Amino acid sequence: MVELLEPPLELVDQIEVPEGTATVLVDAGPQAANHLLGDAGNPTAVIDHHQHEGRRPRVPFCDIRPKVVASATIAAHYLREQHMDPGPALATALTYAIRTDATGLRGFSIADHRAMRWLSLCADHQKLTDIENAPLQPDYYADLLLAMQNTFVYDDAALCFLPRAGGSEIIAEVADLLIRHRDLTRVMVGGVVGGDLLVSVRAKAGSGDASDLVAKSLKGLGHGGGHRQRAGGKVSNIARGERVSEDLQSELRNRWLGVCGVDAQRGSRLVPKREILENL
Incomplete structure (x- = not known):
């Protein structure tokens, strides 16, 4: 996916958060152990589809939707709500994310179906096929x-x-x-x-x-x-x-x-x- 879509991502193994910098935690909660934020402070926003134990995170913006299969569904909802065209690369990546997270789950929610239908209008389906059938080492x-x-x-x-x-x-x-x-x-x-x-x-x-x-x-x-x-x-x-x-x-x-x-x-x-x- 990275080779075909060339997303503007930078992979890091540690993170520093300067004062006044906003951080958004996606697909994880502050209490989880699978992110690098650690002691760098609370995030500005949490966007997640996992069920959180106990209280909701105390952050300025919190959107947790356990009924959707992927956080990508939530991201697609934001784009559609703001009438923003995702373009082929982002639409393909979000579609792949939803399909991947749905593997083994009982089914899509209405929100997932709506996101998939909307993204399919822009996604590059040939690249999606190539990503899902990537060469193996x-x-x-x-x-x-x-x-x-x-x-x-x-x-x-x-x-x-x-x-x-x-x-x-x-x-x-x-x-x-x-x-x-x-x-x-x-x-x-x-x-x-x-x-x-x-x-x-x-x-x-x-x-x-x-x-x-x-x-x-x-x-x-x-x-x-x-x-x-x-x-x-x-x-x-x-x-x-x-x-x-x-x-x-x-x-x-x-x-x-x-x-x-x-x-x-x-x-x-x-x-x-x-x-x-x-x-x-």
Whole structure:
């Protein structure tokens, strides 16, 4: 998307907020752990679609809409309300954002449908197709194979610790793939990226709240949150290499089975080891 649309973005790993500078926190709340604002002060505005625990953020402008699937829906609403033409690049990016966030969720709200119809008039649909079918690095396939070999099933729950992860995307994509298994209702996938353990959790409708499952699993270790069907979390600075330590794996396994209400047991491999060895 960045290559095709060339958005005017600057990626940073730390941020300083000079006095008198307005900051807008999008797709996260001040209490979340997945942004860089930290101790730099309260934002001027919060625009988000996640459900916030407790009181609404005390900021000059706050727009939180848990019923829409993406913060991009809210942004599109602002543009349409002010009669602003988003242009092809921005319309394509917002459409992609809404479609991506909608993956695995139960459905669009009326606001999402309206935003999608309006954006479709300006979006570049060929570029949208190219973005959604972006070329994959060779390591992606190795990571995917290792994920299947290291997924364990416990009744209707599954747990996978990736031996390696080329990036955060593979962790979420493995979780999306595993939750499609007809007999699984809850999935946790973890992998180390940049020394941090990143976790993706998925839950089918009626099988619990994914954001609650990940928050309870990581309590005291890290932070997590998201949606009822899709959520994620992070445990910071846990590894020097690519693997999650055996102790942390054991702790998270016990916590995951506990929050899923599954009795502690020896898991069975998603792909039996015998089949793996026979087909090498």
